[in-house]
Amino acid sequence: MSAPLLETKKVSMVFGGLVAVRDVDMQIEEGEIFGLIGPNGAGKTTLFNMVSGVLKPTSGRLIFAGKDYTGLPAHLVCRQGIVHTHQVVRPFRNMTVYDNVRVGLQFGGREHARRESTHDQVMEILEYVGMAGRAQELARGLPIGYLKRLEIARALATRPRLLLLDEVMGGLGPTEIDATMDLIRRIRDSGITIFMIEHHMRAVMGISDRIMVLHHGETIALGTPREVSQNPVVIEAYLGESAV
Amino acid sequence: MRKYWPFMLLFAMVVLPLFLGLAPNLDLGFFSYYYFLNLGFITFVFVAQAVAWNILGGYGGQISFGYSAFFGLGAYTTAVLWGMYHWPMVLTFPVAGLVGVIFAIIIGLPTFRLTGPYFSIATLGIGEAMRVLMLNINSLGGASGMNLPTTIPGKMWFYYAGLILVSGTLAVSAWVRQSKFGLALFALNMDQNAAASLGVNVALYKNLAHMLGAFIVGMSGGLYATYFQYIHPDQVFGFQASISLVLMPVIGGVGTLWGPVLGGTIYYFLEDTLLSSLPSLHLLVYGVLLVLIIVLEPNGLLGMAARVQRWWRARQKEHTVAFPDAGKGALP
Amino acid sequence: MAYTSQDLLTVLVAAVLTAGIYAAMSYGLSIIYGVMKIINLSNAGVMMLGAFTTFELFRRAHMDPFLASLIVFVFYFSLGLVMYRLLVRRVVTSPPISSLLLLFGVWLVIQNIAILIWGNQDESILSKYTFATVSVLGLPVSVTRLVVFFVSIVALGLVYFFLTHTYTGMAIRATAQNRDAARLVGIDVEKSFMIAFALGTALAAFAGSLLSTIYSFNPDFGRVFQLKSFSIIVLGGLESLPGVAIGAIILSFIESLSIFVMRASMQNFLAFTILVVALVVLPNGVAGLWQRGRG
Numbered sequence A: 001m002s003a004p005l006l007e008t009k010k011v012s013m014v015f016g017g018l019v020a021v022r023d024v025d026m027q028i029e030e031g032e033i034f035g036l037i038g039p040n041g042a043g044k045t046t047l048f049n050m051v052s053g054v055l056k057p058t059s060g061r062l063i064f065a066g067k068d069y070t071g072l073p074a075h076l077v078c079r080q081g082i083v084h085t086h087q088v089v090r091p092f093r094n095m096t097v098y099d100n101v102r103v104g105l106q107f108g109g110r111e112h113a114r115r116e117s118t119h120d121q122v123m124e125i126l127e128y129v130g131m132a133g134r135a136q137e138l139a140r141g142l143p144i145g146y147l148k149r150l151e152i153a154r155a156l157a158t159r160p161r162l163l164l165l166d167e168v169m170g171g172l173g174p175t176e177i178d179a180t181m182d183l184i185r186r187i188r189d190s191g192i193t194i195f196m197i198e199h200h201m202r203a204v205m206g207i208s209d210r211i212m213v214l215h216h217g218e219t220i221a222l223g224t225p226r227e228v229s230q231n232p233v234v235i236e237a238y239l240g241e242s243a244v
Numbered sequence B: 001m002r003k004y005w006p007f008m009l010l011f012a013m014v015v016l017p018l019f020l021g022l023a024p025n026l027d028l029g030f031f032s033y034y035y036f037l038n039l040g041f042i043t044f045v046f047v048a049q050a051v052a053w054n055i056l057g058g059y060g061g062q063i064s065f066g067y068s069a070f071f072g073l074g075a076y077t078t079a080v081l082w083g084m085y086h087w088p089m090v091l092t093f094p095v096a097g098l099v100g101v102i103f104a105i106i107i108g109l110p111t112f113r114l115t116g117p118y119f120s121i122a123t124l125g126i127g128e129a130m131r132v133l134m135l136n137i138n139s140l141g142g143a144s145g146m147n148l149p150t151t152i153p154g155k156m157w158f159y160y161a162g163l164i165l166v167s168g169t170l171a172v173s174a175w176v177r178q179s180k181f182g183l184a185l186f187a188l189n190m191d192q193n194a195a196a197s198l199g200v201n202v203a204l205y206k207n208l209a210h211m212l213g214a215f216i217v218g219m220s221g222g223l224y225a226t227y228f229q230y231i232h233p234d235q236v237f238g239f240q241a242s243i244s245l246v247l248m249p250v251i252g253g254v255g256t257l258w259g260p261v262l263g264g265t266i267y268y269f270l271e272d273t274l275l276s277s278l279p280s281l282h283l284l285v286y287g288v289l290l291v292l293i294i295v296l297e298p299n300g301l302l303g304m305a306a307r308v309q310r311w312w313r314a315r316q317k318e319h320t321v322a323f324p325d326a327g328k329g330a331l332p
Numbered sequence C: 001m002a003y004t005s006q007d008l009l010t011v012l013v014a015a016v017l018t019a020g021i022y023a024a025m026s027y028g029l030s031i032i033y034g035v036m037k038i039i040n041l042s043n044a045g046v047m048m049l050g051a052f053t054t055f056e057l058f059r060r061a062h063m064d065p066f067l068a069s070l071i072v073f074v075f076y077f078s079l080g081l082v083m084y085r086l087l088v089r090r091v092v093t094s095p096p097i098s099s100l101l102l103l104f105g106v107w108l109v110i111q112n113i114a115i116l117i118w119g120n121q122d123e124s125i126l127s128k129y130t131f132a133t134v135s136v137l138g139l140p141v142s143v144t145r146l147v148v149f150f151v152s153i154v155a156l157g158l159v160y161f162f163l164t165h166t167y168t169g170m171a172i173r174a175t176a177q178n179r180d181a182a183r184l185v186g187i188d189v190e191k192s193f194m195i196a197f198a199l200g201t202a203l204a205a206f207a208g209s210l211l212s213t214i215y216s217f218n219p220d221f222g223r224v225f226q227l228k229s230f231s232i233i234v235l236g237g238l239e240s241l242p243g244v245a246i247g248a249i250i251l252s253f254i255e256s257l258s259i260f261v262m263r264a265s266m267q268n269f270l271a272f273t274i275l276v277v278a279l280v281v282l283p284n285g286v287a288g289l290w291q292r293g294r295g
């Protein structure tokens, strides 16, 4: 068996006294869609932030394609081929959609320095996510559905090997969700591994190859969507939350 | 046509002294020959500095209150190399710029790697620290300042040197705007973490912009020193020098290409007319403008002009079309 | 020149006394940064206004300067409320560049109005305490400095008590910790901002008032003390009272001891150098070091 694309070894993150993520071990294989679910405040985004280099783990190691990259600053992590989208969208508000994508293209990913003729590539990516018609609009005027897409487009522009999606379906309507699920599958089929956080159960169950469940910062289940959805501990965690 | 106006402006600036030079002793007030050359030189030097400040401050959103340190270091570098070591005058200017760059690295390296307001805080103290240091270095004149050689070219030479400096700086600024470098600065200005997540080396680009600004301001300090032939720490490192560098671009339109030019031109015109009567009134006016601009129109005078223009166009339309939105929206 | 141990003791006592007022003048900046995450550059102007207000109360109403400092506190607290409502409110959630420039503009306005009113020359307050001394550890110590020290400490203690033991104070601290979470649990975050800003402003004016009894002042007076305040809060990690206290002690001791090795006129250079060195070696301030030690 080949080595996993991403591996975490007992990573933890402590904020002041609060343990947001505790000793998480996981492995993501190249080419899969790996889902991450858990109640609000479970530590999902925090785990993403560690994997993408935004936060330095309090303890534990991070390994990407066989290389330990713990503590590498975010922009270098991006250049290794890991990129993430933000749960709360963070576009460059006063830039056009086009320039937003250009940032990813010109700075991110492994070959950013050697890339030329960016115009075609920007348009190609915008077409891929279905936003070519809005290329010259300012990001600050876009509706939320498009902002979520822009997050994805910008991230894709870095030509990642591993794409982290943080609740890209939050706030979308049913048709938009179907379109996004389709988009994510297409991205995976183009050879990019996907690690996604999602609250929308139908979507995440329908699309993931494997799912991990985080609760109070700890892994409580890991398996196929079917296994996870029938796991009594998981049901307990979710019911426990809604009962409060 | 619209695109060519910067070149027309440049052309006017180039030929105007030649015309005025035909009758150098004619008193036309503002447009008298020597008066114009003098005002032109000073305005060019300070507009160049404002444009340089705007690269990091406007494009990158990193406010520095400490550019007088580069200005003063440049002035002292030229004074020492030219006055004490007898270098050719013109050769001292790039070195003056480089000394500024070295100092920019000393300030930028520790502060830009941190998140938080550390850079702006540190820059508030730089000018003052250098002023106090220079007042106490007696071999460089200490509190009595330094005299420079008096063998300088004429006013005309300085006028054109200033014009070259300001045009060059504007060209650099225009280039930065549309380059990869500028894209990085705009991105980190709007959202530093998002930029880093997309691969932008935030600290690197901040440092580069800071160094670029320091180089230009350092050179202009050298040029300024040769023109006035005398420098004093209170003057070249003074807080006033730093303040004006913040005010000019912000009042004109921070982050725009021409805002600093507009702000700088008005600044020196205002100073020239107000300074003689009531010096504090000048900064008071600018302080009030600054507050109003932040509260009402963050894009400065250029932004206000654009607003007036839009309002004017809308008014014109109203006259021709009674209901401009008729037929568009849905019924209530 | 030879220095005796007596000299050293004198200097150390002076350093302790100075640290008190340094802490008081810096804590306002620290509160405002902690709660609102903005750097209040108008602090320098307000400090200067505090000094001149005291001066006028002393000169025209013959008021005791320490009594005047209390009036100054109350008056500038109200002024802080007004400034918040009129101006600062608009920039709290904007990017830092807005608040930085806005408050810088306010500082310029304050300073230049002061120049129009009081001119550019130095003023000072000569009260009945000015030349009085008492003996501490066998050394003559200025009564003014001693009173300023105790008043500063008491003021800091009261503010700290307010922040830790009253509902409003705790709401302010919760806002500083995490404004979104504070909002979620029903805290009026806007009110926390307003009171924190007013409190910071009042502390600055109060400190300016106390400083006016020791030093001479002019409309540019706040600037140098503001630079020192920045060194202090950076040393202290920006946000905590213990941090500010430690920063004040460090700066005051280094400044005082430096007179043995360099000219007194170099002090501003020293404060700045300390700031840069602190950023290089202790990016989270002394308090950060202490937390690292615990964690």
Ligand SMILES: Nc1ncnc2c1ncn2[C@@H]1O[C@H](COP(=O)(O)OP(=O)(O)OP(=O)(O)O)[C@@H](O)[C@H]1O
Residues within 6 Å of the ligand: A015, A018, A020, A038, A039, A040, A041, A042, A043, A044, A045, A046, A047, A087
């Ligand atoms: N920078 C921070 N400082 C302090 N605490 C933090 C920080 N970031 C997150 N936390 C805390 O860590 C815990 C986990 O937060 P996280 O955002 O990772 O949860 P999440 O699983 O993504 O939740 P959600 O589903 O709501 O997005 C929460 O209690 C949160 O308040």
Ligand SMILES: [Mg+2]
Residues within 6 Å of the ligand: A044, A045, A046, A087
């Ligand atoms: Mg989350």
